[in-house]
Amino acid sequence: MKFLDQAKIYVRSGxxxxxxxxxxxxxxxxxxxxxxxxxxxxxxxxxxxVDGLNTLIDYRYAQHFxxxxxxxxxxxQRTGGKGKDIVLRxxxxxxxxxxxxxxxxxxxxEIGQRVIIAKGGDGGxxxxxxxxxxxxxPRRADAGWPGEELALWLRLKLIAxxxxxxxxxxxxxxxxxxxxxxxxxxxxYPFTTLHPGLGVVKVGDGSDAREFVMADIPxxxxxxxxxxxxxxxxxxxxxRCRALLHLVDxxxxxxxxxxxxxxxxxxxxxxxxxxxxxxxxxxxxxxxxAEDIETKRAQLAKVSRKTVHVISAVSRQGVxxxxxxxxxxxxxxxxxxxxxxxxxx
Numbered sequence: 001m002k003f004l005d006q007a008k009i010y011v012r013s014g015x016x017x018x019x020x021x022x023x024x025x026x027x028x029x030x031x032x033x034x035x036x037x038x039x040x041x042x043x044x045x046x047x048x049x050v051d052g053l054n055t056l057i058d059y060r061y062a063q064h065f066x067x068x069x070x071x072x073x074x075x076x077q078r079t080g081g082k083g084k085d086i087v088l089r090x091x092x093x094x095x096x097x098x099x100x101x102x103x104x105x106x107x108x109x110e111i112g113q114r115v116i117i118a119k120g121g122d123g124g125x126x127x128x129x130x131x132x133x134x135x136x137x138p139r140r141a142d143a144g145w146p147g148e149e150l151a152l153w154l155r156l157k158l159i160a161x162x163x164x165x166x167x168x169x170x171x172x173x174x175x176x177x178x179x180x181x182x183x184x185x186x187x188x189y190p191f192t193t194l195h196p197g198l199g200v201v202k203v204g205d206g207s208d209a210r211e212f213v214m215a216d217i218p219x220x221x222x223x224x225x226x227x228x229x230x231x232x233x234x235x236x237x238x239x240r241c242r243a244l245l246h247l248v249d250x251x252x253x254x255x256x257x258x259x260x261x262x263x264x265x266x267x268x269x270x271x272x273x274x275x276x277x278x279x280x281x282x283x284x285x286x287x288x289x290a291e292d293i294e295t296k297r298a299q300l301a302k303v304s305r306k307t308v309h310v311i312s313a314v315s316r317q318g319v320x321x322x323x324x325x326x327x328x329x330x331x332x333x334x335x336x337x338x339x340x341x342x343x344x345x
Contacts, residue, residue, distance in 0.1 A: 005156040007059035013118040014042025014083035016144025017070030019126035023137070024076070034137060036073055036127040039144045040080030042120030043067030046087045049108040053091035056156050067118075070144055073126040083120055090154065093240055097153040105152070109159070117152070121145035160215035161330045162201075163241030163276075165266070167258050170247040171283040175313040176216045179323065203327045212330045215241060242333035243277040245326060248300060250282045255296045256303040277329055280304045281322060286312035 017039025024032045045067050065088065071080035096106040096117065106115045124142030131138055164172040180199025203210045246262065248255050259280070267274040282300055285293050293310060301308045309325070311318035 004056045004060050005158075007056045007063070007154045008151065009059055009063045009065060009088075009154060010149075010151050011045045011064075011086075011088075011118050012066045012149040013045050013120040013147030014067040014069045015147050016040070016042050016121035016123040017072040017080035017083075018143045019124035019129070019141040020073035020075060020078075021127040021139055021141035022075035034127040034131050035075055035077045036141055037075070037078040037080065038126050038129060039073045039123030039142075040070035040082045041123050042070045042144065042147045043083035043085045044116045044120050045118035045148075046085050047094075047096060047106060047108060047115045047117050048087050048089055049092055049094070049111055049113040050089045051092070051111050053089065054156075054158060055091065056094070056154050058089070059154060067120060067147065070120065070123050073123070073141075077128055080123055085120075088117075091156060093157045093159040095155045095157065097155060099151040099153070101153045118148040118150055121147045157240045158215050159213075159240040161212035161242045161333070162214045162326055163244050164214060164216045164247065165244055165262055166247040167249065167262060170249045170258075171313045172216050172247055175245075175247060175283070175319075176214060178313055178316060179319070180214060201323060201326075203323045210327050212327060214245075239273065241276065243279070243326075243329050245322075246278055246280045246304075247283045248280065250284045250288050250293065250296050255282065256299045259300060259303050277333065278304075278306065279309065279322070279325060279329065280306050281309040281311050281318075283311055283313055285310050286315045286317065 019039050020036035022034065022036035024035045026032065045065060065086050067086045068083035070083045073080045090108050092108065092111060094108045095104055096108070096115075097104055106117065108115070122145045124144045125140075127138045127141050130140050164176060166172055176199050179201045199214050199216075200211050201214050203212070246259065248258050252258060263274065280300060282293070282297055288296075297308050297310055309318060309322045311322055313319065
């Protein structure tokens with residue numbers, strides 16, 4: 001399934017049904033007169049947050065959504081039925097913006113959340129509504145009120161426990177593929193990953209097994225906050241991650257500069273990305289000597305001021321202890337107060 005994290009759609013709620021101008025004229029009925037019913041309300045456009053989706057691809061080829069018009073009123077005092085609603089099924093983490101793509105209308109952060117984004121028009125009154133003691137045979141019946149018409153932007157920010165960051169070819173896709181059922185594209189050239197990938201990581205065995213969601217964010221390069229490389233298009237997904245796993249390719253010459261480059265881009269982007277909890281790992285150590293590993297681990301520890309995990313995603317060396325550390329970090333971050341703050345990001 002193709003990944004899509006932004007789409008523009010057009011929605012229109014249903015018009016209200018027209019009222020009826022009717023009269024009851026039966027030979028043996030003593031009391032006749034006006035009996036036209038009111039029109040029904042138009043259908044609403046509803047946004048619903050559902051489980052099992054992680055892309056907006058459904059809105060790539062269908063952009064126009066219109067709810068049903070309310071049913072018209074009829075004689076014998078019959079009120080028209082309400083028009084059918086139309087429901088937009090959206091993945092968790094979707095933000096709905098106005099046409100200017102800046103005004104946030106709704107943030108869909110909880111499974112089952114339902115929001116009416118365009119209300120249906122009210123139905124028109126039938127002539128029965130206007131019957132009074134002085135106006136006993138009104139012939140007035142109103143048309144229904146029009147529905148609302150909106151142009152909206154949908155923007156998806158993936159909600160994951162851990163976000164994988166690093167320069168291109170740091171081994172992020174490989175790390176995701178060996179620890180989850182995700183199958184991202186893996187190759188030996190930069191920018192292999194062109195869209196974020198999601199996977200569920202299982203830590204432990206049997207009944208004690210725990211799980212967390214990991215997102216692979218496409219590689220950053222120097223100047224990404226100004227549009228270089230893939231730019232900041234996918235950094236919005238990092239905003240919703242509880243914590244970060246920063247992978248550094250140990251086979252490159254200057255691991256300290258590689259770390260600083262990514263950190264500069266996170267800080268320049270804003271959105272409190274630079275303040276998120278981070279675990280640093282030196283990757284691809286299967287292609288390094290023991291002396292190089294120790295030298296570059298020390299360099300990376302000095303610049304990051306953190307404990308550096310030494311791993312090889314290909315051979316799985318050091319991966320299991322790292323996953324347990326990530327699980328502990330996720331458990332610390334999973335709290336109601338932190339979740340509320342993250343949902344506003």
